[in-house]
Amino acid sequence: MTATETADTETAATEAAPATGTRDGIASQRIANSLRDAILSGVYSPGSRLRQEDIAEQFDASRLPVREALRSLQADGLVTIVANTGAWISRLSLAECREMYQIRERVEPLLLKYSQPMLTPADLAHLESLVHQMENAADVETFLRLDREFHMLTYSGADTLILGPTVERLWNSTQHYRRAFTKLQNPRGNSVIHHEHNLLVAALQRTDIEEAERVLFGHIRRTRLELERHPELFA
Amino acid sequence: MTATETADTETAATEAAPATGTRDGIASQRIANSLRDAILSGVYSPGSRLRQEDIAEQFDASRLPVREALRSLQADGLVTIVANTGAWISRLSLAECREMYQIRERVEPLLLKYSQPMLTPADLAHLESLVHQMENAADVETFLRLDREFHMLTYSGADTLILGPTVERLWNSTQHYRRAFTKLQNPRGNSVIHHEHNLLVAALQRTDIEEAERVLFGHIRRTRLELERHPELFA
DNA sequence: AATGCCATCATTGGATCCATTGATCCGACT
DNA sequence: AGTCGGATCAATGGATCCAATGATGGCATT
Numbered sequence: 001m002t003a004t005e006t007a008d009t010e011t012a013a014t015e016a017a018p019a020t021g022t023r024d025g026i027a028s029q030r031i032a033n034s035l036r037d038a039i040l041s042g043v044y045s046p047g048s049r050l051r052q053e054d055i056a057e058q059f060d061a062s063r064l065p066v067r068e069a070l071r072s073l074q075a076d077g078l079v080t081i082v083a084n085t086g087a088w089i090s091r092l093s094l095a096e097c098r099e100m101y102q103i104r105e106r107v108e109p110l111l112l113k114y115s116q117p118m119l120t121p122a123d124l125a126h127l128e129s130l131v132h133q134m135e136n137a138a139d140v141e142t143f144l145r146l147d148r149e150f151h152m153l154t155y156s157g158a159d160t161l162i163l164g165p166t167v168e169r170l171w172n173s174t175q176h177y178r179r180a181f182t183k184l185q186n187p188r189g190n191s192v193i194h195h196e197h198n199l200l201v202a203a204l205q206r207t208d209i210e211e212a213e214r215v216l217f218g219h220i221r222r223t224r225l226e227l228e229r230h231p232e233l234f235a
Numbered sequence: 236m237t238a239t240e241t242a243d244t245e246t247a248a249t250e251a252a253p254a255t256g257t258r259d260g261i262a263s264q265r266i267a268n269s270l271r272d273a274i275l276s277g278v279y280s281p282g283s284r285l286r287q288e289d290i291a292e293q294f295d296a297s298r299l300p301v302r303e304a305l306r307s308l309q310a311d312g313l314v315t316i317v318a319n320t321g322a323w324i325s326r327l328s329l330a331e332c333r334e335m336y337q338i339r340e341r342v343e344p345l346l347l348k349y350s351q352p353m354l355t356p357a358d359l360a361h362l363e364s365l366v367h368q369m370e371n372a373a374d375v376e377t378f379l380r381l382d383r384e385f386h387m388l389t390y391s392g393a394d395t396l397i398l399g400p401t402v403e404r405l406w407n408s409t410q411h412y413r414r415a416f417t418k419l420q421n422p423r424g425n426s427v428i429h430h431e432h433n434l435l436v437a438a439l440q441r442t443d444i445e446e447a448e449r450v451l452f453g454h455i456r457r458t459r460l461e462l463e464r465h466p467e468l469f470a
Numbered sequence: 471a472a473t474g475c476c477a478t479c480a481t482t483g484g485a486t487c488c489a490t491t492g493a494t495c496c497g498a499c500t
Numbered sequence: 501a502g503t504c505g506g507a508t509c510a511a512t513g514g515a516t517c518c519a520a521t522g523a524t525g526g527c528a529t530t
Contacts, residue, residue, distance in 0.1 A: 026318060027484070052512070062485045063512085064299075071303055075310025083261060084491045084512055099397040106341040162334040262514070287482070297515045298482085319482055319521045476527080483520075490513075499504080 028065035031055070032072040039078050039089060040175050046091035047235070050079065077173045092177065094234040100174050101224035104167070108220060109213035111155050111163045116209045118157030124205050127153055131197045140182050144175075150197060154204065154216075180233045181226070192222070266294050267304035274313050274324060275410045276376075281326035282470070285314065312408040327412065329469040335409050336459035339402070343455060344448035346390050346398045351444045353392030362388055362436045370429050375417050379410075385432060389439065389451075415468045416461070427457070 035055070038044060050070065052063045059066070070087045073079040081087045092100070130150040137143040148171065158164055196219040203212035227233075270290070273279060285305065287298045294301070305322050308314040316322045327335070365385040372378040383406065393399055431454040438447035462468075 029318070064484055064486095067513085068303065068306055068483095071306040072310065075307065083264070085493090086511070093396070096396050099395055102345055103342055103398065103401065106345060107338055110337055110341060160334055161328070161331050163338065166338065288480095299514055299516095302483085303513095320523090321482070471530105473530085474528095476525105478523105478525085480523080481521085483518105485518080486516090488513105488515080491511090493508105493510080495506105495508085497504105497506090500502090 027059075027061050028068040028072070031059050031061065031065055032069035034059070035069060035073060036076070036078060036172070039073070040172055042176065042179055044089045046089050046176055048089050050087040050089065052087070076169055090173070091235050092173070094228065094231050097174060097177055097234065098224060098228060100170055101220060101227070104170050104174075105217050105220045105224070107163070107170070108151075108155075108167055109216050111158050111160065111167050112212055112216055113209055114160055114163065115155045115157035116204060116207065116212060118159070119154070119204060123153060123156065124201065127201045127204070131194060131201060134197070135194050140179065143182060144179055147178075147193075154200065177227065177233055181230060184230065184233075193219075196222070262294075262296050263300035263303040263307070266290065266296065266300055267307040269294070270304060270308060271311070271313065271407070274308070275407055277411065277414055279324045281324050281411055283324050285322040285324065287322070311404055325408070326470050327408070329463065329466050332409060332412055332469065333459060333463060335405055336455060336462070339405050339409075340452050340455045340459070342398070342405070343386075343390075343402055344451050346393050346395065346402050347447055347451055348444055349395055349398065350390045350392035351439060351442065351447060353394070354389070354439060358388060358391065359436065359440050362439070366429060366432045366436065369432070375414065378417060379414055382413075382428075389435065412462065412468060416465060419465065419468075428454075431457070 035050075044050075052066045052070070055069075056063045056066045070079055070081060074081050074087075078090055079087050080090045127150060130146055130153065134143060134146045134150065137146055151171075155164065155167065196215060199215045200212055200219065203209075203215055270285075279285070287301050287305070290304075291298045291301045305314055305316060309316050309322075313325055314322050315325045362385060365381055365388065369378060369381045369385065372381055386406075390399065390402065431450060434450045435447055435454065438444075438450055
């Protein structure tokens with residue numbers, strides 16, 4: 001261990017530790033957030049190169065905050081960095097995507113269990129409205145936005161510091177493949193998803209959390225199985 | 236969206252993307268790994284300050300790779316960075332630790348399901364041996380090392396790119412509290428854990444994956460419930 | 471004497487410059 | 501003609517320097 005001599009002084013110090021607030025660098029965080037939004041909204045495709053200099057120029061900054069931003073995005077799994085070579089938008093294999101969905105199947109019901117008791121009647125009404133809007137969604141981007149809004153609203157009652165952000169990262173990592181898959185289908189043609197959403201809202205209205213968890217599990221699982229039938233979407 | 240004009244050129248480019256290998260910076264990665272080991276082995280305690288300059292001096296490098304290393308550790312949840320202020324070893328609240336354990340309860344059985352079919356008779360024999368060694372473990376550090384080795388061996392058959400690393404991060408984030416909790420107990424006094432480990436190995440030997448998953452779930456859950464009875468370990 | 475304000479200082483964030491690594495292209499050799 | 505090897509070039513990794521922010525201590529004032 002190389003960090004021995006300072007350790008005891010440090011452990012003794014325990015200076016006023018922050019409240020867990022992960023507020024971060026000014027420029028680097030701004031760049032990371034903008035890039036994240038760009039990636040999630042489909043501006044970049046998996047496999048495309050991210051040149052530090054180009055990004056630095058876009059944000060009118062030096063390459064240094066860009067490097068730190070890329071590091072953050074790598075942590076989110078959105079970017080893949082190879083030493084001395086460069087950064088690329090992460091490209092998931094079918095196997096990796098499958099794992100992510102299986103994690104979601106098991107973790108999101110837990111988040112729902114945290115959230116459900118705090119959902120208000122207004123939230124439930126809004127959920128019903130979102131289902132209707134999705135049934136009438138014309139284009140893919142609207143559909144995706146509403147779908148995310150729907151599920152995030154079901155989770156909005158959860159006051160969690162780990163679970164919520166974890167689920168959000170899982171959603172972000174698979175966002176591109178959700179878009180690609182949605183494009184394959186006629187958004188209004190696939191009515192199963194709307195039925196599932198309705199069942200979920202109904203269970204939440206009855207405060208039947210176990211049934212809600214089951215429906216959510218099945219919803220994610222069915223999506224995964226359908227996704228697995230389209231290996232052409234992957235590398 | 237600020238990154239529009241280069242997007243189309245980038246999406247078209249799709250230059251040879253790397254194989255998902257997250258190999259990384261030479262110095263920054265070395266620093267990150269060393270710091271990670273130091274944190275996990277208990278050299279630093281939660282809440283202790285990490286000064287960039289001190290670390291840079293320890294590793295005979297400039298502050299720049301240290302900053303990137305801290306960023307990586309922040310991504311792992313081991314370090315908390317506050318803008319313009321500094322970095323601290325992450326301090327989990329009881330609620331956060333509880334969430335992590337609940338995630339583990341649901342995710343680790345899935346990883347076990349991936350691993351079980353690939354476990355060899357030699358692996359199973361080694362697992363039995365580890366249980367015996369744990370029963371005779373004299374000190375806390377040995378106990379912790381064997382416990383980690385045992386569980387990681389049960390997962391060693393899993394060829395996963397997402398799940399495995401995810402579980403490892405969950406273990407790392409809670410390592411300090413596992414140590415603190417273990418110290419409270421007489422390592423040899425608590426025989427429940429050894430019974431659970433034996434049940435797990437037995438189920439794996441019978442290739443009864445469902446029972447193995449149940450035992451593992453209960454094992455993690457029981458640990459969580461006992462941990463929750465010791466709020467004095469947290470901030 | 472206690473408290474609030476101000477100045478100094480320590481520490482982090484960012485920019486520029488240099489070193490190093492990896493990729494591409496051309497030429498020579500088989 | 502094809503392939504292997506080397507040289508050039510582009511892009512990343514790291515070091516040093518400068519700016520800005522937060523913290524600490526002393527001083528004055530009430």
